[in-house]
Amino acid sequence: MKAYVAQAIKTSSENRHHAITIEKTLLEVSDAEKELKWLRSAVGSSEKEYEQNQKKIAELRTELERERSEKRKLEEAYEEVKNEVMELTSENEEATIQKLQDEIKDSKAILKCGVCFDRPKEVVITKCFHLFCSTCIQRNLELRHRKCPGCGTPFGQNDVREICNSFRFSHGGA
Numbered sequence: 709m710k711a712y713v714a715q716a717i718k719t720s721s722e723n724r725h726h727a728i729t730i731e732k733t734l735l736e737v738s739d740a741e742k743e744l745k746w747l748r749s750a751v752g753s754s755e756k757e758y759e760q761n762q763k764k765i766a767e768l769r770t771e772l773e774r775e776r777s778e779k780r781k782l783e784e785a786y787e788e789v790k791n792e793v794m795e796l797t798s799e800n801e802e803a804t805i806q807k808l809q810d811e812i813k814d815s816k817a818i819l820k821c822g823v824c825f826d827r828p829k830e831v832v833i834t835k836c837f838h839l840f841c842s843t844c845i846q847r848n849l850e851l852r853h854r855k856c857p858g859c860g861t862p863f864g865q866n867d868v869r870e871i872c873n874s875f876r877f878s879h880g881g882a
Contacts, residue, residue, distance in 0.1 A: 823857045831868050836861040839871065 821827050821841035829839035838858040845868055848854065855862055 830870060832871050833861070833863045834867045834869055835863050842870070 817825075819828050821829055821844055822838075823840055823844040827841035827843060830842045831845050832839050833845070833856050836856050836859050838856050840857060844857065848857065849865060849868070854864060
């Protein structure tokens with residue numbers, strides 16, 4: 709019987725030891741289940757955050773494409789305006805050159821004799837202050853047609869004076 713009692717004590721001791729081990733294991737399992745639950749919650753939260761980030765990325769890509777498209781349109785519009793400005797500038801230059809050439813022609817016409825429209829004005833009739841080339845006035849004097857070709861005022865040889873034409877002297881004639 710002693711052997712049975714020793715065996716029972718040993719078994720009882722082993723049972724307490726197993727019970728303690730089971731209790732520890734149950735606590736560990738409970739802690740593991742809590743940690744698993746927390747991890748599942750964290751994974752769920754991370755998945756939601758990942759989905760939100762993916763949506764944000766898609767929105768940002770869409771916005772980036774829209775802005776790139778807008779930039780291309782603006783660059784094309786800029787090039788069109790730039791080309792128009794270049795064309796207008798070119799047309800304006802041509803118009804300006806033509807206008808200046810016309811002014812030069814008009815200015816040269818002012819400097820030429822109003823009778824022959826060929827030679828520069830060289831003399832003035834002092835009675836009316838009209839200007840003509842020396843050749844045309846000398847011809848009028850020789851023909852005894854002594855009236856100003858511009859206004860008809862009578863004049864004589866003493867009323868004709870040579871003018872100083874600095875343009876003719878400094879630039880070799882008109």
